[in-house]
Amino acid sequence: MDVLYFAWVRERVGRAKDRVDTNPATVMDLIEDLRAREPRYQAAFADLSALRVAVDQELADFNASLKTAREVAFFPPMTGG
Amino acid sequence: MDVLYFAWVRERVGRAKDRVDTNPATVMDLIEDLRAREPRYQAAFADLSALRVAVDQELADFNASLKTAREVAFFPPMTGG
Amino acid sequence: MDIRVQEAAFDFGSEANAFASRQAGMGAVVTFTGIVRDLGTASLSAMEIEHYPGMTEKALEKIAKDASSRWNLGDILIIHRYGRLHPQEMIMMVATASRHRADAFQAAEFLMDFLKSRAPFWKKELTRDGADWVEAKDEDEAALTRW
Amino acid sequence: MDIRVQEAAFDFGSEANAFASRQAGMGAVVTFTGIVRDLGTASLSAMEIEHYPGMTEKALEKIAKDASSRWNLGDILIIHRYGRLHPQEMIMMVATASRHRADAFQAAEFLMDFLKSRAPFWKKELTRDGADWVEAKDEDEAALTRW
Numbered sequence: 001m002d003v004l005y006f007a008w009v010r011e012r013v014g015r016a017k018d019r020v021d022t023n024p025a026t027v028m029d030l031i032e033d034l035r036a037r038e039p040r041y042q043a044a045f046a047d048l049s050a051l052r053v054a055v056d057q058e059l060a061d062f063n064a065s066l067k068t069a070r071e072v073a074f075f076p077p078m079t080g081g
Numbered sequence: 082m083d084v085l086y087f088a089w090v091r092e093r094v095g096r097a098k099d100r101v102d103t104n105p106a107t108v109m110d111l112i113e114d115l116r117a118r119e120p121r122y123q124a125a126f127a128d129l130s131a132l133r134v135a136v137d138q139e140l141a142d143f144n145a146s147l148k149t150a151r152e153v154a155f156f157p158p159m160t161g162g
Numbered sequence: 163m164d165i166r167v168q169e170a171a172f173d174f175g176s177e178a179n180a181f182a183s184r185q186a187g188m189g190a191v192v193t194f195t196g197i198v199r200d201l202g203t204a205s206l207s208a209m210e211i212e213h214y215p216g217m218t219e220k221a222l223e224k225i226a227k228d229a230s231s232r233w234n235l236g237d238i239l240i241i242h243r244y245g246r247l248h249p250q251e252m253i254m255m256v257a258t259a260s261r262h263r264a265d266a267f268q269a270a271e272f273l274m275d276f277l278k279s280r281a282p283f284w285k286k287e288l289t290r291d292g293a294d295w296v297e298a299k300d301e302d303e304a305a306l307t308r309w
Numbered sequence: 310m311d312i313r314v315q316e317a318a319f320d321f322g323s324e325a326n327a328f329a330s331r332q333a334g335m336g337a338v339v340t341f342t343g344i345v346r347d348l349g350t351a352s353l354s355a356m357e358i359e360h361y362p363g364m365t366e367k368a369l370e371k372i373a374k375d376a377s378s379r380w381n382l383g384d385i386l387i388i389h390r391y392g393r394l395h396p397q398e399m400i401m402m403v404a405t406a407s408r409h410r411a412d413a414f415q416a417a418e419f420l421m422d423f424l425k426s427r428a429p430f431w432k433k434e435l436t437r438d439g440a441d442w443v444e445a446k447d448e449d450e451a452a453l454t455r456w
Contacts, residue, residue, distance in 0.1 A: 007359055007431035008442050057364035073361060077445030080430030081343050081401060081421055088212055088284035089295050138217035154214060158298030161283030162196050162274055174329055175322030182321055182342055189346040195329055199336040263421055271414050
């Protein structure tokens with residue numbers, strides 16, 4: 001599963017993309033796995049209310065299932081337009 | 082005082098402009114004067130609910146005073162844009 | 163504030179670009195353009211637009227000033243044609259600029275609502291069946307009550 | 310439906326003209342353009358726009374389809390840039406066409422509201438004091454509730 005980071009999430013994590021080989025059941029489980037990696041992930045995921053998530057390029061909730069997911073992305077609230 | 086007609090009011094009256102030398106006190110008095118002229122004025126002023134009036138180039142009511150008026154215009158509801 | 167009542171055609175794109183490029187500090191530009199559309203069944207050959215020279219300019223200025231006092235705007239452009247127009251030709255345009263999008267959108271809708279029923283223009287449609295003055299719609303009058 | 314996500318600049322006026330001229334039977338065209346504006350005190354040197362390739366196009370298509378199903382529209386155009394932009398440059402534009410003006414106006418506002426908070430773009434402002442990610446505004450999220 002590919003995990004992508006955008007905007008300041010990418011900057012805090014220090015990279016744009018991770019490959020995750022575990023099989024977390026939900027987005028929240030994936031976040032726990034990532035937080036366990038290194039302090040910079042803890043910094044990126046410190047305040048979940050400031051984060052948004054997309055599963056396979058569709059906006060999702062933190063409790064969304066990752067059963068069939070190939071790509072998960074984390075980013076701050078969007079500021080287009 | 083100049084009296085102007087626009088759109089189908091102009092077509093029914095058969096001209097774009099009249100010069101009125103009487104001194105009607107209000108728009109309604111002017112309309113009565115005009116109606117007394119000829120049948121085509123009666124036709125133009127038959128249904129006042131279909132008419133709008135401007136006094137000196139500002140929208141006005143039928144009971145507006147014409148005391149200082151130099152130009153009165155009659156026309157149907159506007160259809161700009 | 164740039165208000166023009168003219169018989170000649172105008173170039174919507176050039177006007178829109180020129181308007182947008184002179185808006186220092188404004189983040190949002192909204193434009194509206196009215197186009198002569200064909201009528202389907204009774205094919206429209208032309209539209210004639212009559213106006214009240216003198217009052218038209220005053221009415222448009224008043225509407226634009228009212229919009230400027232209600233919203234935080236950088237600028238307003240209004241161009242409205244009169245005379246004989248053909249299907250696909252542009253009748254008029256408005257453009258508004260503001261820092262944030264809500265002001266430009268609201269002001270443009272306000273300008274259009276008032277321009278539609280409070281500026282002295284009258285449209286006549288020429289079809290193969292004859293000529294008819296366009297009737298004002300109740301919904302256009304009703305639209306004014308929201309402001 | 311014409312949706313473009315691109316790094317290159319676009320010509321607002323030409324796009325607006327081309328869009329308007331291909332709207333047979335439509336009487337109303339509304340455009341919105343977002344422009345990089347200077348920030349006053351802390352002078353803005355550039356704005357960097359990041360996006361999520363793949364998801365961006367899908368999100369914009371969904372927003373445009375939602376608008377098409379809610380209003381009676383002739384067509385929709387969306388152009389949104391990414392990369393480094395400077396003050397006065399155009400970030401994006403939308404255009405909508407409809408028979409009557411209310412549909413084009415409403416659809417353009419709807420597109421902008423959703424594009425603002427539901428399409429994966431992020432803006433970073435570079436000033437002489439440093440670089441800051443633009444924060445989403447509560448009012449932008451609140452704007453979605455009106456639809």
